[in-house]
Amino acid sequence: xxxxxxxxxxxxxxxxxxxxxxxxxxxxxxxxxxxxxxxxxxxxxxxxxxxxxxxxxxxxxxxxxxxxxxxxxxxxxxxxxxxxxxxxxxxxxxxxxxxxxxxxxxxxxxxxxxx
Amino acid sequence: xxxxxxxxxxxxxxxxxxxxxxxxxxxxxxxxxxxxxxxxxxxxxxxxxxxxxxxxxxxxxxxxxxxxxxxxxxxxxxxxxxxxxxxxxxxxxxxxxxxxxxxxxxxxxxxx
Numbered sequence: 001x002x003x004x005x006x007x008x009x010x011x012x013x014x015x016x017x018x019x020x021x022x023x024x025x026x027x028x029x030x031x032x033x034x035x036x037x038x039x040x041x042x043x044x045x046x047x048x049x050x051x052x053x054x055x056x057x058x059x060x061x062x063x064x065x066x067x068x069x070x071x072x073x074x075x076x077x078x079x080x081x082x083x084x085x086x087x088x089x090x091x092x093x094x095x096x097x098x099x100x101x102x103x104x105x106x107x108x109x110x111x112x113x114x115x
Numbered sequence: 116x117x118x119x120x121x122x123x124x125x126x127x128x129x130x131x132x133x134x135x136x137x138x139x140x141x142x143x144x145x146x147x148x149x150x151x152x153x154x155x156x157x158x159x160x161x162x163x164x165x166x167x168x169x170x171x172x173x174x175x176x177x178x179x180x181x182x183x184x185x186x187x188x189x190x191x192x193x194x195x196x197x198x199x200x201x202x203x204x205x206x207x208x209x210x211x212x213x214x215x216x217x218x219x220x221x222x223x224x225x226x227x
Contacts (some may be wrong), residue, residue, distance in 0.1 A: 004157075006157075036216075041220070042220055042221075043119070043205055043207075043218030043219050043220045043221055044158075044205070044207075044216075044218040045218070046215050046216065049215070089157060089158070102148075102160065102163065103158075103160075103216060104160075105150075105157035105158040105159075106157050107155055107156060107157045108155075108157050
């Protein structure tokens with residue numbers, strides 16, 4: 001079946017540090033890939049997505065590139081802020097669902113950014 | 116107002132009790148989902164519905180049931196709650212055109 005594996009957390013960084021959160025996946029088809037963010041006390045929000053190989057999703061300074069050859073979708077940000085502190089989830093769509101519904105999630109990575 | 120609203124936000128119940136979690140949405144989406152979040156396990160799909168007459172089991176449906184009362188409403192029931200159902204529950208909708216999902220703020224359920 002489909003699966004998503006994220007780097008283990010928690011991750012603690014100082015403000016303006018470089019961030020990488022690793023994500024690899026297993027899927028039988030050609031999934032769409034997503035990063036969702038969960039701020040304290042809130043539900044998940046879409047951060048960025050990529051729908052095919054070599055696509056780069058970007059939003060709010062975060063980027064991730066769909067790498068089919070390494071089945072990866074690592075999240076990066078060049079300079080994190082305290083307000084980026086949250087839990088980040090990598091997810092993939094069900095390849096049988098062309099709309100990208102029925103998401104499979106990774107375990108989530110807690111990021112804390114200190115001033 | 117939130118696009119996806121869950122009630123209650125927090126609930127403590129006793130083992131063996133029946134409990135219903137409710138979800139309503141104003142996105143106009145046909146597709147709705149219930150997920151469960153446990154620490155270190157990400158989100159796992161309990162049930163999903165692609166329209167009012169369509170209900171499907173997810174990966175962890177045992178011990179749960181759902182009802183899709185209308186396009187905008189999708190409720191999750193625990194017929195006889197047990198302590199290992201203690202978790203954070205999320206309702207979500209999705210846009211079939213883009214695949215983007217919209218989540219409620221979650222219901223924290225504790226079964227004692």
